[in-house]
Amino acid sequence: MVTIQEISRITNFAPSTVSKALNGYPEISQKTREKILKVANELNYFPNATAKSLVKKKSNTIGVVFEVEYGLNNLFFSTILEAFRKQVEIKGYDILLLSNNTDNGLNYLNHCRSKQVDGVLIVSKGSNKDAINELLESELPVLSFDPEEEMKNSIYSESYFAIKKACRYLYNLGHKKIAFIQGDLTNYIGKTRYNSYMDFMIEIGNEPIVIKGLNNSLYTYEEGYKTMDMILQQFGLPDAVCSSSDLMALGAIAYLKDQGYKIPDDVSVIGFDDIKMCEIVHPKLSTIRQDYELIGKKACETIISMIENKITEFDPVIIDSELVIRDSCKRRR
Amino acid sequence: MVTIQEISRITNFAPSTVSKALNGYPEISQKTREKILKVANELNYFPNATAKSLVKKKSNTIGVVFEVEYGLNNLFFSTILEAFRKQVEIKGYDILLLSNNTDNGLNYLNHCRSKQVDGVLIVSKGSNKDAINELLESELPVLSFDPEEEMKNSIYSESYFAIKKACRYLYNLGHKKIAFIQGDLTNYIGKTRYNSYMDFMIEIGNEPIVIKGLNNSLYTYEEGYKTMDMILQQFGLPDAVCSSSDLMALGAIAYLKDQGYKIPDDVSVIGFDDIKMCEIVHPKLSTIRQDYELIGKKACETIISMIENKITEFDPVIIDSELVIRDSCKRRR
DNA sequence: CGTTTACACGAAATCGGTTTCGAATAGATT
DNA sequence: AATCTATTCGAAACCGATTTCGTGTAAACG
Known part of the structure; x- marks a missing residue:
């Protein structure tokens, strides 16, 4: 690689002068700047980002935390990451995929510090909540798409009113027995969706149809399938199902189909997320759309603003979500 | 962050001694090593990776190149990346998601050099083939999952015999009019699948049913949908469809369903990739499975061996693929 | 013409590590 | 006791940038 010292030797200017010329310092005359730039271009010079990071204490790199199990291999999370990446x-x-290597003691936080990461986006977190909390409480700018109890430093889609809107939609189609498939009740988003559903059922004065004590922490197809099984066993066939994720909704539909029911003729089902698959499956899944592009964009803006203004705490950023009506819900006969 | 100099001050050993102690050099006595390690642990010392990279000229980072359009937002590629990541x-x-910023002249290669990336995995490439070729011809260890004409430095799933196996399977089910949905004919994989299909049709002495001159470079659902439309218009209804990707197969199925046909009763369809969606859709899609875990593992092994042994060229690594029979193909009535 | 001022540039320190080579010490050898 | 050897450690250079501060020169001023 071409270095500043090489340009320095060739042009007979000191390395410091070369550096200043390349970085647009005003104290360099037009003539010498041109000479230096000319040589730099001829040699195809590009600064060594490592050296730069070392002295500037800034790497222009954002770390991304991902759960191992259902990480990238999940359209929902990967869509967000992609939107985020585009903006970033x-x-x-640049984006660095972070690992939490407990073997060598290099947990998330140490890893971030070691690699001089400027900020961190937590897209999804797995079991290692301790390592995550260390991050959140550190001096680093951290933004979480998967907030815990307290909602600080987080960005997420509005869920409370969204679920209510979905339930209201089902109710207005004539459905009374509306079942709910919950997600991860240990995090804020999962809890909010659950609470919204419960509140709605109280409003309309119906008994909630939900499996108590169940925690579908991964929001997967398989979990949806199993949950639907449990619902049928415990409550019989509901009129409609409101799910905390599209994948679980698809799992539920698969189970219902396997039992010989028709969707949406026998049961209406609505999902949450609007992953790309919704339009591919049959019937096309009605759902609540998360605005991935906007999430990615806002997440990027927020985290970069945190980095540049050295803030480590801010109010949650809430992105509007929208009811998308397709073919999986139908008026009750 | 705690530095070596701090440990040096506290222990009264020179920085060089501290460095050696921490890195297990034999010339350090047991006593001083213990003293130094004790202090390092107490202060929760971790080496600054940036500084280390600078002097060692090795960052322990692997760059990953991804197409922007259909990058992470594609279960196929993201599954590979996830498998790769786990191994790496x-x-x-660490994995650094690379960008090809032509604005500031920081193309892939310069970006890699600047960030001191040790090796590069090309998962999918978009339109900027020049930038990719620069990478391939550089001094960096580069591994491509999406090889061009020449197949050097690549890893991919066996496709030629796989497509033949799929076609043979359809043929043995009694199908004669077997249509083919091609992928990207400008790259090796796409071409191989196409050629395999063409050879098979010659073998069985039937006319190929394929849209000439069509290039489905993104292997998407939408492309499959459109292609199926063109096939029906140009050739009428085939007995079976062999697709170069699952997503295109799903698109084709959607089109056929929209036209009122039943799958697999009226038309048998087989895909390629075995993305997770295959088991979720109805009917479950028969397909050719790419062994993502093995691809990730081999890719990791290969690239790390390239890095450590400083080889920049090697023979292609070919991963076996396997026919997976589900519900989307049926014996011809 | 002497002094001030602005401008342009360079020397040197720094970031946090690694590595080479030389020196001091302790122990072994004759 | 003198010499040799092995062991252990430190000084200093280095990786490739940035940044502070000082200096020399030319222009501007009285």
Whole structure:
């Protein structure tokens, strides 16, 4: 690689002068700047980002935390990451996929510090909540898409009114027995959706149809399938199902189909997320759309603003979500 | 962050001694090593990876190149990346998502050099083939999952015999009019699948049913949908469809369903990839499975061996693929 | 013409590590 | 006791940038 010292030797200017010329310092005359730039271009010079990071204490890199099990291999999370990446790239940052290597003691936080990561986006977190909390409480700018109890430093889709809107929609189609498939009740989003459903059932004065004590922490197809099984056993066939994720909704539909029911003729089902699959399956899944592009964009803006203004705490960013009506819900006969 | 100099001050050993002690050099006595390690642990010392990279000229980071359009937002590619990541993590490397910023002249290669990336995995490439070729011809260890004409430095699933097996399977079910949905004919994989299909049709002495001149470069659902439309218009209804990707197969199925046909009763369809969705859709899609875990593992092994042994060229690594029979194909009535 | 001021550039320190090579010490050898 | 050897450690250079501060020169001023 071409270094500043090489340009220095060739142009007979000191390394410091070369550096200043390349970085647009005003104290360099037009003439010498041109000479230096000319040589730099001829040699195809690009600064060594490592050296730069070392002295500037800034790497132009944003770390991303991902659960191992259902990480990238999950359209929902990977869609967010992709949207985020697109924005981040524009701003001149790179994305480093972080690991939490407990073997060598290099947990998330130490890893971030070691690699001089400027900020961190937590897309999804697995079992290692301790390592995550260390991150959140550190001096680093951290943004979480998967907030815990307290909601600080987080970005997420509005869920409370969204679930109510979905339930209201089902109710207005004539459905009374509306079942709910919950997600991860240990995090804020999962809890909010659950509470919203419970509140709605109280409003309309119906008994909630939900499996108590169940925690579908991964929001997967398989969990949806099993939950639907339990619902049928415990409550019999509901009129409609409201699910905390599209994948679980699809799992529920699969179970119902396996039992010989028709969707939406026998049961209406609505999901949450609007992953790309919704339009591919049959019937096309009605759902609540999360605005991935906007989430990615806002997440990027927020985290870069945190980095540049050195803030480590801010109010949650809440992105509107929208009811998308397709073919999986039908008026009750 | 705690530095070596701090430990040096506290222990009264020179920085060089501290460094050696921490890195297990034999010339350090047991006594001083213990003293130094004790202090390092107490202060929760971790080496600054940036500084280390600078002097060692090795960052323990592997760059990953992804197409922007259909990058992470594609279960196929993200599954590979996830498998790769899992392996790479174990070996102590991080993954940096690379961008090709032509604005500031920081193309892939310069970006890699600047960030001191040790090796590169090309998962999918978009339109900027020049930037990719620069990478391939550089001094960096590069591994491509999406090889061009020449197949050097690549890893991919066996496709030629796989497509033949799929076609043979359809043929043995009694189908004569077997249509083919091609993928990207400008790259090796796409071409191989196409050629395999064409050879098979010659073998069985039937006319190929394929849209000439069509290039489905993104292997998407929408492309499959459109292609199926064109096939019906140009050739009428085939007995079976062999697709170069699952997503295109699903698109084709959707089109056929929209036209009122039943799958697999009227048309048998087989895909390629075995993305997770295959088991979720109805009917469950028969397909050719790519062994993602093995691809990830081999890719990791290969690239790390390239890095450690400083080889930049090697023969292609070919991963076996397997026919998976589900519900989307049926014996011809 | 002497002094001030602005401008342009360079020397040197720094970031946090690694590595080479030389020196001091302790122990072994004759 | 003198010499040799092995062991252990430290000084200093280095990786490739940035940044502070000082200096020399030319222009501007009285």
